[in-house]
Every structure is written in C-alpha cells, then in structure tokens.
Amino acid sequence: MxxxxxxxxxxxxxxxxxxxxxxxxxxxxxxxxxxxxxxxxxxxxxxxxxxxxxxxxxxxxxxxxxxxxxxxxxxxxxxxxxxxxxxxxxxxxxxxxxxxxTPLYEHPLFSAAISFLGYLPAEAAIVALDARMVALEGDLAGADASLRALRGQLHLPRVVLLEHEYGQALRRAELQWVRSLIDDVRAGRLAWAGDADFAAHRQRSTVGGPQPASAK
The missing domain is CATH 1.10.10.10 (Winged helix-like DNA-binding domain superfamily/Winged helix DNA-binding domain)
Structure with missing residues (x-):
C-alpha cells in the first residue's frame, strides 16, 4: 500500500x-x-x-x-x-x-506563545522578544558558517543543500517580523491585556457572549 x-x-x-x-x-x-x-x-x-x-x-x-x-x-x-x-x-x-x-500548516510552539503575547506585561514581552531576536541572529550566523563549510569542504551541490537555504530564509523572515513586532509593542500599537480594547474583545469572544439586559 x-x-x-x-x-x-x-x-x-x-x-x-x-x-x-x-x-x-x-x-x-x-x-x-x-x-x-x-x-x-x-x-x-x-x-x-x-x-x-x-x-x-x-x-x-x-x-x-x-x-x-x-x-x-x-x-x-x-x-x-x-x-x-x-x-x-x-x-x-x-x-x-x-x-x-501541498502546503501542510503546523503550529510550532512559538506560534502558540505569540497567540498569548498580550497576557505578559509589555516590558516582559519586549525582553523575551529581544532575547529571541539575539538568538535568531546567532542561529543565522552559525547556519551561514555551516553552509559555507558544506559547500567548501564537502563540495556538495546546491540541490542537496536547499533545505539549509530554506531554513535561513525562514530565520531571516522571522527575525524581520520579530523586530517589527517589538517596534509595535514599544510604540503602543497593540491592545494589551490591561487595555479596554483587549478586555472588550475578550468579553465578546466568551462562549455565548455577554447576556442581554432583558435576560437578567
């Protein structure tokens, strides 16, 4: 089969x-x-x-x-x-x-954590995202060095190294996105857990929604 x-x-x-x-x-x-x-x-x-x-x-x-x-x-x-x-x-x-x-969409841990970002204090979120940004920069540098070694020392053709190129492209895209997210958090462009907009959204998304006055 x-x-x-x-x-x-x-x-x-x-x-x-x-x-x-x-x-x-x-x-x-x-x-x-x-x-x-x-x-x-x-x-x-x-x-x-x-x-x-x-x-x-x-x-x-x-x-x-x-x-x-x-x-x-x-x-x-x-x-x-x-x-x-x-x-x-x-x-x-x-x-x-x-x-x-066929695109197969999966949900890495970072995706889940990002969905709850607003439950952290804004400053704590910035510190965590800053740390991720530094780690991504390190990963990029290390992966670039590894890719150069695979090409230069083992003389491997590009076609068997494409997943490394793809991984680097994903890291660069994530790094750029994390930087922009940090800027948005610092500039106050996101509704936060303590904000009225966030509280209103949380109430609207509660199962069944708020009860109308006539139902009381």
Missing part, C-alpha cells in the same frame, strides 16, 4: 523519506546512510542506529527497498547492503511531489 494512502504519521516520517532518497542514489549499508545524514547535515532526521534500522525494516516490509548484498569481513558483524526497488522509486517521486506541492 502506498505511503500516501496510509496514516498521516507515516506520510510525515522524514527519516524513512531520507533513507529512501539516499538509497535512490546507489545501494548502501545503513552505516553509510547514517554517515551521509550526519555529513549532509540532515538535522531534521533522527540518525541514531536504532531509529535508522527501524526505518530500514519499515521500508523493507513495504517493498520499497530490498537486500542487495550481504557480506562479512573477518570477524566483523555481517553487513547488509540495501537498494531501492522500482516500487520505492515510484513511491519516492509521489511522496516528494505531494510534500512539495
């Missing part, structure tokens, strides 16, 4: 997707897949051996990859090399096409 018709959890299993993609390049042993995950900085993947072998087994059971070769060198444990199947290649293309073409 296609991953796209199974559970949403399986569809979002980026570890399985990564194993499938790396095996589409050439047959590999899981240790080599693990090394590539680390070298190419696929930080969205849990590259631990336990997690990796779990995903390899999962893909084998679904016929998306298969054993290509099994060998042993000296006293070393038996090494199994896996390759992608024709069904796996079809699934990889379908999986990637759907992920690229």
């Amino acid at each position: 296609s991953i796209l018709t199974t559970t949403k959890r399986a569809f979002r299993d980026l570890g399985a997707l990564t194993v499938l993609a790396l095996l589409s390049e050439q047959p590999r042993h899981p240790y080599e897949v693990q090394r590539l995950i680390r070298d190419r900085r696929k930080d969205f993947v849990d590259g631990s051996p336990r997690s990796l072998y779990h995903r390899v087994d999962w893909l084998v059971r679904r016929g998306l990859i298969e054993v290509a070769d099994t060998g042993r060198e000296g006293r070393r444990p038996e090494r199994t090399v896996y390759r992608i199947t024709d069904q796996g290649r079809d699934e990889l293309q379908s999986w990637l096409t759907t992920l690229l073409s």
Whole structure:
C-alpha cells in the first residue's frame, strides 16, 4: 500500500523519506546512510542506529527497498547492503511531489506563545522578544558558517543543500517580523491585556457572549 494512502504519521516520517532518497542514489549499508545524514547535515532526521534500522525494516516490509548484498569481513558483524526497488522509486517521486506541492500548516510552539503575547506585561514581552531576536541572529550566523563549510569542504551541490537555504530564509523572515513586532509593542500599537480594547474583545469572544439586559 502506498505511503500516501496510509496514516498521516507515516506520510510525515522524514527519516524513512531520507533513507529512501539516499538509497535512490546507489545501494548502501545503513552505516553509510547514517554517515551521509550526519555529513549532509540532515538535522531534521533522527540518525541514531536504532531509529535508522527501524526505518530500514519499515521500508523493507513495504517493498520499497530490498537486500542487495550481504557480506562479512573477518570477524566483523555481517553487513547488509540495501537498494531501492522500482516500487520505492515510484513511491519516492509521489511522496516528494505531494510534500512539495501541498502546503501542510503546523503550529510550532512559538506560534502558540505569540497567540498569548498580550497576557505578559509589555516590558516582559519586549525582553523575551529581544532575547529571541539575539538568538535568531546567532542561529543565522552559525547556519551561514555551516553552509559555507558544506559547500567548501564537502563540495556538495546546491540541490542537496536547499533545505539549509530554506531554513535561513525562514530565520531571516522571522527575525524581520520579530523586530517589527517589538517596534509595535514599544510604540503602543497593540491592545494589551490591561487595555479596554483587549478586555472588550475578550468579553465578546466568551462562549455565548455577554447576556442581554432583558435576560437578567
């Protein structure tokens, strides 16, 4: 059965997707897949051996990859090399096409915290947002250095580093937005928890709304 018709959890299993993609390049042993995950900085993947072998087994059971070769060198444990199947290649293309073409909106912790920003004292909100801004600037600098190393030392082509570019674009956009939000808070352009506008909105959004005078 296609991953796209199974559970949403399986569809979002980026570890399985990564194993499938790396095996589409050439047959590999899981240790080599693990090394590539680390070298190419696929930080969205849990590259631990336990997690990796779990995903390899999962893909084998679904016929998306298969054993290509099994060998042993000296006293070393038996090494199994896996390759992608024709069904796996079809699934990889379908999986990637759907992920690229279909926006999947998720709610990170920051999004939830922002929705309750007005419950903090304004000065405390500014201090917290200032700290986030500094952290984002540090993340940007570190990620830029990492990206330069991946290009310069490993000579990786841009096409396998696009998620890093995308991550940087998101960080820059968030940094710009946080700066503008801090400016709005400082300038008093937002209704705050203690303000009359905020209190009125909270009352209107209460389930059932305020009771009319005739109902008393």
